[in-house]
Amino acid sequence: MIRVGAVGDVHMAEDNRGRLRPALDRIAEHADVLLLAGDLTKHGTLDEARVVADEFADLAVPVIAVLGNHDHHGDVPGRIAALLAERGIQVLDGESVVVPVNGRRLGVAGVKGFGGGFAGRCASAFGEPEMKAFVHRTTEAADRLRTALAELTPERADVTVALTHYSPVADTLRGEPPEIYPFLGAYQLAEAIDATGTDLALHGHAHFGCERGVTPGGVRVRNVAQPVIDAAYRVYRVEPDRAPADRIRSNS
């Protein structure tokens, strides 16, 4: 049993400094790891990143994050990631990490992701260069997620989690206006998740969405945007219940 704590869209700045910390100081009672699903800051500034670092550093459990669109607004996402890393918060951008938890191994692969929409109602790389660039950004993010997830073989990880900011499915967007779904996620992320035997997908970004969904391939998806979960973080207890031989993996 691995207890995965998760929250996204905390949008830290000076005015909410310390607001989460009372709950976080007791996190080891509830979770073995804390995953942050992007939009850690409000405007994507280094000052706000320092508030994030102060809020989430030195917890009793490992903290692993991806950035979100707000964290890119100040055009310094790399420096934000480096600042957080200096404080022990690992930021994934198309990478994976394995965390030992009570004799088990939790593998987390993370990427911010991007929009584009969902199968049958999505953007195509056709026409203007801006449109091609938009879709290329989506497919490139999904490809990097797939590669990172594929690194988490059953020999390396007992449970695997895909961590993104944008949603891989439309299920967890219910409550958002359907017209903006293409700005909230992309089906290519789910394709990567389904191709790699992932156990759980966590995302944020959709403040008016709902918590629970499933990929077309049957992987559970949870939207942990703070306005959705209405808590400092949510906890998912994941049991590694599949033998390695049963897990379908693909590097294609």
Added chain:
Amino acid sequence: MSESESCAPEYLVARVRRALAEDPRTAELGVLVDVRGDRLVLGGSVATERRRADLTAVLRAALPDVPVHNDVRVVIVDGPDGHEELR
């Protein structure tokens, strides 16, 4: 945005949503904006009471004659209430 006061509700909603997203005082993309009768109604949640107040302040400055019902709430950040088992 003063000319917005007499424009169609759809354009008013679009301009208010853009203002709340692009004004650095708010930078809020996750706020619902609706026009009901002669007033703007805001919904959703933000991180602090100050951010909730900033929404009203930005709209009062941009649209001084349009009444605003700010029904945005502040998100709860208590510790987790239980957990979900995934098997």
